[in-house]
Amino acid sequence: MKILFAASLLLLALSHLSQVDASAYDKIVSHSRIRAKKQGINMCAIQEIIGTKKKYFSTCRNWYMGSICGKKALVLYECCPGYMQLEGMRGCPAAVPIDTIYGTLGVVKADITKQYVDMSKLTEQTQGAGSYTMFAPSDEAWEQLDATKRTELLNNENTLLYDALHCHMVSKRFLTKDLKNDMTLESMHSKLGLYINHYSNGIITVNCARIIHGNQVATNGVVHVIDRVIAPVKNTIRDVIGTNEELMTASNRAVKKESSLLGKLGQPGQYTLFAPTNKAFEKHKEGLKRILQDKTLVQAFLKYHLLSSVQCSEAILAGSRYETLEGSSIEIGCDGDSLTVNGIKMVLKKDIVTSNGVIHLIDQVLMPDSVKQVTELVGESQSTFGHQVTKLGLAAAMGPGAQYTLLAPLNTVFTDKVMSMDQHLLKIILKNHILKLKVTLSDLYNGQLLETLGGKFLRVFVYRTTVCIENACMVRGSKEGSNGALHLMKSLISTPSNSMYELLQKNGSFTVFLSLMEIAGLTELLKQEGAYTIFAPMDDAFDGVTEQDMKTLTSDINALRIILLYHFSNGIFISGGLEGSVTNLLETMQGSNLQMAKHKINHKINVNNIYAFQ
């Protein structure tokens, strides 16, 4: 409690801090300064991904994970931006002297940029009158630039190089706190747009280049060092997908033509497109053929590749879910340098920047559940069921145009005993795990009857925390496809073949109870259709009852009825539908409540403190 209290106080303090409109970037810098407090004044804790030169201000999450993008990250202590060491003193006690933009390039060690400023005769401008923001590529950034491109720039220093550098400059001072998410700045090269993203994890990107050292204030502006050379952006997403060679084959174009989305992607906006390449489309030719026949499916398919926000690769430090335009979400994560989608490395080319968002090329198509055939919904945890359904010819029996629901038992259900069953019998059982209509989780209600391929009607039982179908209860993970739904079942569904009366009679241990029911005229209740739960006392339970007691009991039929009905509960209570650690109240037909509890560990059920056998 003490810890919680302290934590809450800190949260409170942090939430107050955030009101002094500090930007996410500024907050991360403060945080990394707090982390390095013991190292001396103005020191910042930096995390560097091992084996790379990628450095990040330490965030709370990364600090404790000790890793970034799934790779181990070393903690380094450096001077916070704007401060420097002094000989013989701890920490970084000195503020870096202010200089012109030109001079500041030297201070932040953007030496190649400085040299290029000289070559392209921008020295005077960057030293002189005016107020500028310069996004200065680091030396590494220039070295990563395509060699041909770089040579071309250097061979045309007064034109191309001059323009390239002006493309990194804005004629106003913008500190990190002024760089808002989704902001567009006018660069000094033909006023072409610079697209700013300021993410909640503190990362700021400019045309997807990350600011790795921000806010170096100059006498005539400010310098932010970035990790990549920026190229001018003139096209929309629509322009790019219309001209990029990797996105040009017939099927790719066919899909594009189908969609009214294309118009949207030619308009201003903020999107991320995961664009499957030609090869990716080829791989899924068959599936796509089906999708292409249905406009709704094409729309859903395409929208699943689009986000309504700009996600540059450099902003992704860990997996997060993002809602797609289709409605369901995808997980974007990273694995070292690779961007991942739904946990899979599939990004061939990252960060194609456009005027209305960013494109990442992927070598797979993404399939939302909503375009999948019901059989395609089967996941790994239910793969045995999927295999059996195919093997026994049931998958083939599910014709197109009709709707189905799979009640897929988990793999653990298919024990050796089940698997060694007669194939014919197994087929009958599995047929009763396929419904002849589409029912989603939110459609299910208590008492509903669901017709199976096998012709049986299954009963639905809705509980507070789960839904059961006959004896089998669901676990999380229901899915909805184009022609059906899938639900995960904890056990095999077995359909009842006996009435309660038959069950109790067959068992042989309920003779006293049954005779009392007979006397009370309640036997019909046990034979008719209905949804009750009986807590039937076994013969042993009457051991303590004397003959005299029995006589009294049977003499007043009304009293007997009340007592017996107290053992009947409206609704069917399956052990799986009971919640652990709480008392489950069941209304009896007699009127008052029974208290049921499930033991946390052995799952035994006890009713009004008497153990029940299942």
Next chain:
Amino acid sequence: MKILFAASLLLLALSHLSQVDASAYDKIVSHSRIRAKKQGINMCAIQEIIGTKKKYFSTCRNWYMGSICGKKALVLYECCPGYMQLEGMRGCPAAVPIDTIYGTLGVVKADITKQYVDMSKLTEQTQGAGSYTMFAPSDEAWEQLDATKRTELLNNENTLLYDALHCHMVSKRFLTKDLKNDMTLESMHSKLGLYINHYSNGIITVNCARIIHGNQVATNGVVHVIDRVIAPVKNTIRDVIGTNEELMTASNRAVKKESSLLGKLGQPGQYTLFAPTNKAFEKHKEGLKRILQDKTLVQAFLKYHLLSSVQCSEAILAGSRYETLEGSSIEIGCDGDSLTVNGIKMVLKKDIVTSNGVIHLIDQVLMPDSVKQVTELVGESQSTFGHQVTKLGLAAAMGPGAQYTLLAPLNTVFTDKVMSMDQHLLKIILKNHILKLKVTLSDLYNGQLLETLGGKFLRVFVYRTTVCIENACMVRGSKEGSNGALHLMKSLISTPSNSMYELLQKNGSFTVFLSLMEIAGLTELLKQEGAYTIFAPMDDAFDGVTEQDMKTLTSDINALRIILLYHFSNGIFISGGLEGSVTNLLETMQGSNLQMAKHKINHKINVNNIYAFQ
């Protein structure tokens, strides 16, 4: 550090939790359950605003504030939704028995709704087959409903009341985790939209009615209790502002006609409009006349009243800033039951729900800085300057069509001494606080010369953390208006009338230094225009220097120059431009750096550990 560590671990734990896609509502419920842990199982901490019946799950912030919307909030402990007490046992050990929607209305004490369900013959539907979500108004909600409206419903139980209840129902089960922000559900009344907002503070609204008890699972769906009766929504924001009587006068319409925004407000979207009433427009007739003449200003003015998100009043528990479509932000907060904008109670009517957002009627117009005349930018902390500028006729002198910048000293600057100054002299001084052009903070650069109304040229000095104009430095709070800008100055600006040489000579304590400068041939440096800082040694400083030393010093002119130039720094260093608690490095003309530090408390400056007199 221990606290921080614990806090961070908790944050880490919380951030992990959030990955198990818990909704904001569900997280708040968990949090309030943790808060009530000591009270027994399944208890939740609830905060009730004193004097009202408004209850909220306790959030971290409200818990420590002890207040909600600025009003004291009592902490109550109640069973968490879905649980109940059992006689003789602590906490809420029992799960509430599951029942039909109809039965559940009784369980959650929505008795009036239950009664109306009976009256309108919906009993069978709410007890029978199907899967429904029912947003059930609490008894208080029905009592708050306009009496005439209620009577009308009750007199037409089979038509109006039936429709009204169907307007609260959806024919699918939606738990709170399924209710996503900005979702629209189809109600069972003519499929009219139900507009869901799920806020990050855990509040969920349906057509701006707040869910006060969520997730009461029923056998045939789920019941959420809401704090207000929902009305069917058919109109867009555009429809409402076109027909609402309080928004219909000439000036109001004139403004509306001007704007291409109106089209947008007729399209699907997610907006909040703070709509000034006719009376509000009347109050600002004069100012609006000016704005109406300029299309850009009209656009900015209108966009400042619009947010690109839906903010229902019930979701506001504390002040937060929201960016308007104009670009700058407004603070929406609350004061008890009242919604406030920028801290002012101005909302006459809350929560007019439309199909594309919500409208709140306000009795004032909101003026963004961007439409203000430069003189209108003067705020309270600079009001004395504002008054003086008006009193001395300077405000009137700032004609329309031209641009200005006010360098407004804070009120504290206008001491008795300043105020008792000759009016003519004061006017001259203040004229030098008004620039003949618009310069925003991000435009300023070191060495810039700014012409004042008084005809003087003021020099700009840019430092790492502040900008100074001559001797006076700025504090935060610069503003940008339609025809100019305003900056806040910590002191009066005084323009230099002497060269350094004149200053040093007049002072009389620098004879040795001046004679050495003469010998080194550097006197010109002290007379010419330029931007240097000199750390001039006073005569006393030479006390320890013997005549022999002096001879050596003057015998080698080059060595002497190097020593003297070590006292000159490029750029002008004003004490206000120095940062506290760090060493400020100044490059000297001789080449190496001087170390300056400002004392935290007495603000004395020390250079290479020698105190400097200012």
